[in-house]
Amino acid sequence: MTALIVIVVLAILIIGWVIMTYNRLVALRTQVANGWAQIDVQLKRRYDLIPNLVESVKGYMGHEQDTLRQVIEARNKAVAANPGSAGPGTAPATGATAATIAAESALTASLGKMFALAESYPDLKANQSVQQLMEELSSTENKIGFARQYYNDTATSFNTAVQSFPGNLIANKFGFQNAELWRVSEAERAAVEVAPKVSLR
Amino acid sequence: MKGPWDQAEAPRESPPAPAAPEAPHVPVTEARVNGTDFVAAQRSNRAKTWMLILALIVIGFLLGYVLGWAVEAWGTDANRFHLFALSQAGLFGGFLLAFIGVISAGVTLTFGDKVVLSMNGAREVTAEQEPKLHNVVEEMAIAAGLPKPRVYIMESEALNAFATGLSPQKSAIAVTRGLLNTLNREQLQGVVAHEMGHVLNLDTRYMVAVGIMVGLIALVSDVVLRSFRFGSYGTGSSRRSRSDGDSKGGGGAAIIVFVIMIVFLILAPIAAQLVRFAVSRQREYLADATSVQLTRNPVGLIGALEKLGAGETKGPEIGNRATQHLFIVNPLKNFGENASALFATHPSIQERIQRLQNLGRV
Numbered sequence: 001m002t003a004l005i006v007i008v009v010l011a012i013l014i015i016g017w018v019i020m021t022y023n024r025l026v027a028l029r030t031q032v033a034n035g036w037a038q039i040d041v042q043l044k045r046r047y048d049l050i051p052n053l054v055e056s057v058k059g060y061m062g063h064e065q066d067t068l069r070q071v072i073e074a075r076n077k078a079v080a081a082n083p084g085s086a087g088p089g090t091a092p093a094t095g096a097t098a099a100t101i102a103a104e105s106a107l108t109a110s111l112g113k114m115f116a117l118a119e120s121y122p123d124l125k126a127n128q129s130v131q132q133l134m135e136e137l138s139s140t141e142n143k144i145g146f147a148r149q150y151y152n153d154t155a156t157s158f159n160t161a162v163q164s165f166p167g168n169l170i171a172n173k174f175g176f177q178n179a180e181l182w183r184v185s186e187a188e189r190a191a192v193e194v195a196p197k198v199s200l201r
Numbered sequence: 202m203k204g205p206w207d208q209a210e211a212p213r214e215s216p217p218a219p220a221a222p223e224a225p226h227v228p229v230t231e232a233r234v235n236g237t238d239f240v241a242a243q244r245s246n247r248a249k250t251w252m253l254i255l256a257l258i259v260i261g262f263l264l265g266y267v268l269g270w271a272v273e274a275w276g277t278d279a280n281r282f283h284l285f286a287l288s289q290a291g292l293f294g295g296f297l298l299a300f301i302g303v304i305s306a307g308v309t310l311t312f313g314d315k316v317v318l319s320m321n322g323a324r325e326v327t328a329e330q331e332p333k334l335h336n337v338v339e340e341m342a343i344a345a346g347l348p349k350p351r352v353y354i355m356e357s358e359a360l361n362a363f364a365t366g367l368s369p370q371k372s373a374i375a376v377t378r379g380l381l382n383t384l385n386r387e388q389l390q391g392v393v394a395h396e397m398g399h400v401l402n403l404d405t406r407y408m409v410a411v412g413i414m415v416g417l418i419a420l421v422s423d424v425v426l427r428s429f430r431f432g433s434y435g436t437g438s439s440r441r442s443r444s445d446g447d448s449k450g451g452g453g454a455a456i457i458v459f460v461i462m463i464v465f466l467i468l469a470p471i472a473a474q475l476v477r478f479a480v481s482r483q484r485e486y487l488a489d490a491t492s493v494q495l496t497r498n499p500v501g502l503i504g505a506l507e508k509l510g511a512g513e514t515k516g517p518e519i520g521n522r523a524t525q526h527l528f529i530v531n532p533l534k535n536f537g538e539n540a541s542a543l544f545a546t547h548p549s550i551q552e553r554i555q556r557l558q559n560l561g562r563v
Contacts (some may be wrong), residue, residue: 031346034346035346038346044344097330109550131334135332135333135336136332136336136512137256139333139336139339142340143335143336143340143343145344146340146341146344146495147343149344150343150344150345150346150499154346
């Protein structure tokens, strides 16, 4: 009789633990997906802002038409390379999306150049609407960075939960897979190293 | 994908060396904040909010009982008064104050954030009016993975900021005009991230509850103490001497009641205050650590705290005793020197900067 009670209690405890672990993994996976969606939202916002900014600085930066054209070209390439909201399962740093990251890096580099050049145009700095657009764009850059940071943080805790024992038994059983971290690519490292040199002018 | 204007990810790869490396490294003596465990902080804040409300209702009941008891002792004929009998008026007073406590707890958990905002003269601003502040708040909300809080401004030259809200999903961040004008973007980011830390750790709801509940009890005992003082100059003193003459024992009982009541009236608010002070210093350290976790950049918050410390006495005073614990640095002037460390709602800015530098070293 007591043995039966012990077995029933143990079974209830184990089932309860399985349900709790499963729900925790689902919650974490939702967070990861949400983090990924945030990055995408900000990337899209950047695509939308750039043409506006280029349009309004065109008149002031008469001698920098080349730079402006580069910005637009880089932006169009990045739009073309962006696969859309693919979801966290598709690795951002491998295969097809390596092109995305390269395009985004080129865009960042050309934007950096444009920002640095804009410093030498006092009229431009005095223009309220250009200043606003610049603030919006640089804030969007920050938001992309923070969205990635959040994505990587949540993905890390999700991966830890998926891999650590005994949670990994549940994770394997129900097909939870590691989320890919958004790593800095070689191209992007190069872009980061180039940009400050430009701004030192 | 980073440009020179971006401060988000660069520090992650090479942590910025803290300023003034020549200064001797003074080890932090108090307990360190061990990581920034939001879930644990949230759980403890949730539990503490309910415990606080319960404790304050109990304190309210005891306070009311003592008041009613004293009134009864005063009004009763000395021969019929028994010191240890259950007091009818005391029970009435106790339940009355406990009831007021329950009602105000309900009000606090429904409108508390709005009360706090209007108490500090904060006004909501749109993204068109303050694009930079709105952007910084949104950046930090993204970093924390939370919905964007509402943004408020206090029209004051003082340098300060606070966060409030009854849940992380519905929160608000308020900064002063002086802060907005004085800090650069990186420093503003550090301050906003600190406030976002309070939101994330559920400090905001707890602090709203503390502010309003403690304020209420302090108010009640203040009013009673004051009216009592008035009373003792008039009818109270003459009455006491008369009852002393009539019967020594009854008069003695009345005096004991009187003394207990005074002690209680003085101790109750002090006890409530001490609870509040002890908890909010740890909260500031945790929010500072959370700020760095969100921005990955201790330099911004260190710079901001230095400016806040230097400008501590600048501008008119904002906030008051009931809301001081909400702010990033203590808004009340002339508080630091006289008050002992036990009474301080905020750790000293020096101590906080030191801890942030320690964080950078690790």
